[in-house]
Amino acid sequence: MNHLLLADDDPSIRALVRYVMTREGFSVHEAQxxxxxxxxxxxxxxxxxxxxVMMPHMDGLELCEHIRQHYDIPIIMLTAKDQLSDKAQGYLKGTDDYVTKPFEPEELLFRVKALFRRYSRVSNDIIRMHRITIDRKNVEVxxxxxxFLLPMKEFELLAQLAQYPGRLFARDELIRLVWGPDYEGEERTVDVHVNRLRQRFADYADDFAIQTIRGIGYKxxxxxK
Incomplete structure (x- = not known):
C-alpha cells in the first residue's frame, strides 16, 4: 500500500482528497x-x-523545501492562485506538479498516477529511458x-535530471547538486552542458528530451510509449 501525505488547512479539501485516494488504495495521512x-x-x-500552498505556521513552499532537503518523494502542490509567479516559486522549491483549486478529483488522481509512473522508472542504481540506460554505479550510459563516453559533469547532470523525470530544476539548484556548493563559475555552464547532452542524444529524441523552462531551468x- 502506498502512503500519501495530505497537508491542507481546509477540512473539506482533505475530505474530498481522502475519499478519492483511499478509494484507489492509498493510505492517507493528513496534516492541517x-x-x-x-x-x-x-x-x-x-x-x-x-x-x-497557503497554510499556517509553515506554508506549502517552506514544506516543499523541507521535503526536498530530507526526503526523496514526488510532490504535488495545491494552490488557489493560477499565477505564473506562484508556480515558478513552487518549482524553484522542488515541487513536481501543480493543481489549481478548484480541481476535479479525477484530475488530481491522474497526476498522482503519472508521478508514480515517472518515479518508478528509477531504481537504486539504474535509470531506464526506453533505449537509454543510465548506470550510476558504473558511471555508464x-x-x-x-x-556513450560522457565527461563526468555531463554524466552527473544527465543522471540528476533523469532521476526525477518531469521535475523542474532551477539552474542554481543544478549547480549546487552537480558542481557543488563551492562552485564559483557562471550558471551558464549548465546551459552549455545541456546543449552538449542534447547534441549527443539527438538520435534518441523519441525516448527523452531535456526541456528548457525559460527564466528558471530545465526538466x-x-x-x-
Missing amino acids: DGVEAAKVLERTPIDIAIID SDGQSV LMVTE
Missing part, C-alpha cells in the same frame, strides 16, 4: 499545516505528498549496443 506535516514525515514512510521528460 506544514509543521504537522513535517511530524508525519518523521514517523511515517511517505510515498507521495500533496500539499497546499548505454543504448543496449554501445556505451527531463521521458516519452510515454
Whole structure:
C-alpha cells in the first residue's frame, strides 16, 4: 500500500482528497499545516505528498523545501492562485506538479498516477529511458549496443535530471547538486552542458528530451510509449 501525505488547512479539501485516494488504495495521512506535516514525515514512510500552498505556521513552499532537503518523494502542490509567479516559486522549491483549486478529483488522481509512473522508472542504481540506460554505479550510459563516453559533469547532470523525470530544476539548484556548493563559475555552464547532452542524444529524441523552462531551468521528460 502506498502512503500519501495530505497537508491542507481546509477540512473539506482533505475530505474530498481522502475519499478519492483511499478509494484507489492509498493510505492517507493528513496534516492541517506544514509543521504537522513535517511530524508525519518523521514517523511515517511517505510515498507521495500533496500539499497546499497557503497554510499556517509553515506554508506549502517552506514544506516543499523541507521535503526536498530530507526526503526523496514526488510532490504535488495545491494552490488557489493560477499565477505564473506562484508556480515558478513552487518549482524553484522542488515541487513536481501543480493543481489549481478548484480541481476535479479525477484530475488530481491522474497526476498522482503519472508521478508514480515517472518515479518508478528509477531504481537504486539504474535509470531506464526506453533505449537509454543510465548506470550510476558504473558511471555508464548505454543504448543496449554501445556505451556513450560522457565527461563526468555531463554524466552527473544527465543522471540528476533523469532521476526525477518531469521535475523542474532551477539552474542554481543544478549547480549546487552537480558542481557543488563551492562552485564559483557562471550558471551558464549548465546551459552549455545541456546543449552538449542534447547534441549527443539527438538520435534518441523519441525516448527523452531535456526541456528548457525559460527564466528558471530545465526538466527531463521521458516519452510515454
